[in-house]
Amino acid sequence: MTIAAISTAKSPAGIGIVRLSGEEAISLACGFFQGKQSLDDPANDRKLLYGHIVSEGEVVDEVLAVAFRAPFSYTGEDMVEIQAHGSRIGLERILNCFISAGAEPAKRGEFTKIAFLNGKLDLTEAEAIIDMIEAESVSAQKQSARQLTGHLYRKIEGFRTRIKDTLAHLVADIDFSTEEVEPVDVSALITTCEAILAEMKALESTFTRGKLVQEGIATAIVGKPNVGKSSFLNKMLREDKAIVTDIPGTTRDVLEASYSLDGIHLRIQDTAGIRKTEDTIEQIGIERAMASMEEADLIIALFDASRPLEEEDMEIIERIKDKRVICLLNKQDLGSVLNKEAMEAYFPGAVIETSFIRDEGLAAVEDLIESWFLSGTIEEDEIQIYSLRHKLLLAEAVESLSKAVEDIRSGIGLDLAEVYVEDAFLKLGEITGQTAGEEVLDHVFSKFCIGK
Ligand SMILES: Nc1nc2c(ncn2[C@@H]2O[C@H](COP(=O)(O)OP(=O)(O)O)[C@@H](O)[C@H]2O)c(=O)[nH]1
Ligand SMILES: [Mg+2]
CATH class of the missing domain: 1.20.120.430 (tRNA modification GTPase MnmE domain 2)
Known part of the structure; x- marks a missing residue:
């Protein structure tokens, strides 16, 4: 059996590649490739040949083609790769030439599966x-x-x-x-x-650490309305992604953003402020905030330092105190009535005083995240x-x-x-x-x- 597929992304690009693998790969490709040199000739093995894909007398695209004879190919079988222009339609037309001539459309991962079965790589390498x-x-x-x-x-x-x-x-x-x-x-x-x-x-x-590196750190920003959650997201991203207003309840849905800290990836979710509300939409937002909090690897919990803690703050603390939390006492510029030491009782070593208006405290947050998640950076030879x-x-x-x-x-x-x-x-x-x-x-x- 010979399989064929488009191996590059299906969006306009400079080039795109159609691949064939199997006993008939080279002969199928020869049926459509016209150039000064033949893909058939073993002397041209693994050489890039210039030419055209021609179907029923019509030029489909100008291409470069290369044949790899077994076992010296990715799959270990005979293979051909056609480098064409990265047009979705053009690539599909080339693929269809091969399919109509008898190639099977490749299934997901089939090239790599054949490579695995031929002993070209083991399962961990394929993965x-x-x-x-x-x-x-x-x-x-x-x-x-x-x-x-x-x-x-x-x-x-x-x-x-x-x-x-x-x-x-x-x-x-x-x-x-x-x-x-x-x-x-x-x-x-x-x-x-x-x-x-x-x-x-x-x-x-x-595993715990490896998974964090691979998938990123799921980070949830939580707190009562108006404490500065969306401001924090914007400051971290250094762009105005979330809407910030002084109207409590501005953020209603969960807003996702990606942020890279020294090569480690944070998937940050800005959430609706947690409070009791009659508003149905806001209520759904709050439920989503709770869900985001449950699933997070890291929680950034914000409190308005210029006001005493309220019942809702206490409920949030109660919910998250056993998780990995960085606690921010924000709005320090307005004067603080919250005691840092008292908050340390809930979040030892993880309370930071911030003011987003004055750009204060953000570096400390980044440092703490780095020390938690990037400490003892991986040795080059560590697995x-x-x-x-x-x-x-x-x-x-x-x-x-x-x-x-x-x-x-x-x-x-x-x-x-x-x-x-x-x-x-x-x-x-x-x-x-x-x-x-x-x-x-x-x-x-x-x-x-x-x-x-
Ligand atoms: N004075 C002061 N105001 C802040 C600070 N951080 C945010 N704010 C303001 O607080 C209001 C609510 O901020 P926002 O980020 O939307 O809070 P959220 O509801 O928790 O997302 C906005 O008017 C912000 O400009 C701060 O550190 N100091
Ligand atoms: Mg908000």
């Missing part, structure tokens, strides 16, 4: 491709680039090799236990397993996981291996331990794809776009 395409910050892109170059794969493979070794010892002991064979050194086995376990747990614990799929499998592998250690230690019987060790081995293999079933693969590749 890194989609993450990299979707990365929204420099650090997210860097993180997926590391995974793309096999860092995680090698780490997991390392665990697998060592676990396999352990397994071999256990199997040998079980199979030959009735014969005169040297028994397994149980304490050495426990030591080995515990060492692997510790490393696996350490990797698992990088973090950020995918929930990896984290769950790793957790299962940790659990199985822990049970194995318990069984070995308690002397219950090595055959039971073997089952657990085997399970840990398989779970890790599901991360890299070695032991992943069709269902897992379908799930992973369905997240891709067509043409990738």
Whole structure:
């Protein structure tokens, strides 16, 4: 089978690429490509050839075309890439030439799936491709680039090799236990397993941070009406994104914005001020504010420092005091009646006095966010996981291996331990794809776009 797809974005651009992969890729392309040199000629393998795509005597576009002969291509099959002008219509016409000549429209992620099945990359590397395409910050892109170059794969493979070794010892002991064979050194086995376990747990614990890097920090700005929430958003973004007025209840819907702090991505939501209201629209806005607050990784809670706390402020404090909160005592320029130390009781080390009118306190907010989320910046060679799929499998592998250690230690019987060790081995293999079933693969590749 030969598949074809447009691999570039479907919006006007300088160039766009149509890809073909499969046994017929080169012959199909030759049916439409006309140039001085032939794509068919093995001497032109991986050379960019100038020419035209011609269909029924009509020039569709002026293009550059390149053939990659198997196995030296992205998918490992014969491939052709046609670089045409980045017109959606033009690219679709070129694609249709190939489809009408017998190519199958590629499914989501199919090129990469074939590459995976041909052993060009493992599952973590394939997943890194989609993450990299979707990365929204420099650090997210860097993180997926590391995974793309096999860092995680090698780490997991390392665990697998060592676990396999352990397994071999256990199997040998079980199979030959009735014969005169040297028994397994149980304490050495426990030591080995515990060492692997510790490393696996350490990797698992990088997830929280890795996920924040990849997905950004969901940040909710909350507080009573008129305390300066929208002003804060505008100051952070350095643009007038949200409407700021002195009329309480101005912001009604949740307003989303993106902000990059030293390469880490903040997804900020400015929300409606929380208060009791009869206004239906405002009430919906307040419910959304509550939801945003619940889901946030970070809450920026604002209070008007020029007035004493009211019941509504206390309700907000009550709701958020166990979360990760930065508390801003705003409007310091009007004179403060709120006591910073008293607020520290609720939000230790996280109370900052601000005045947006005077541009005061914003740098301190940024510093605090950085110290919380960027502290101990990642070493270049450190491996973090950020995918929930990896984290769950790793957790299962940790659990199985822990049970194995318990069984070995308690002397219950090595055959039971073997089952657990085997399970840990398989779970890790599901991360890299070695032991992943069709269902897992379908799930992973369905997240891709067509043409990738
Ligand atoms: N004096 C003073 N006024 C502020 C400060 N921050 C915001 N305001 C004003 O307070 C009003 C409400 O601000 P806004 O950002 O819309 O508050 P929100 O309802 O919490 O989103 C506006 O008139 C702002 O100009 C500040 O630090 N000092
Ligand atoms: Mg507002």
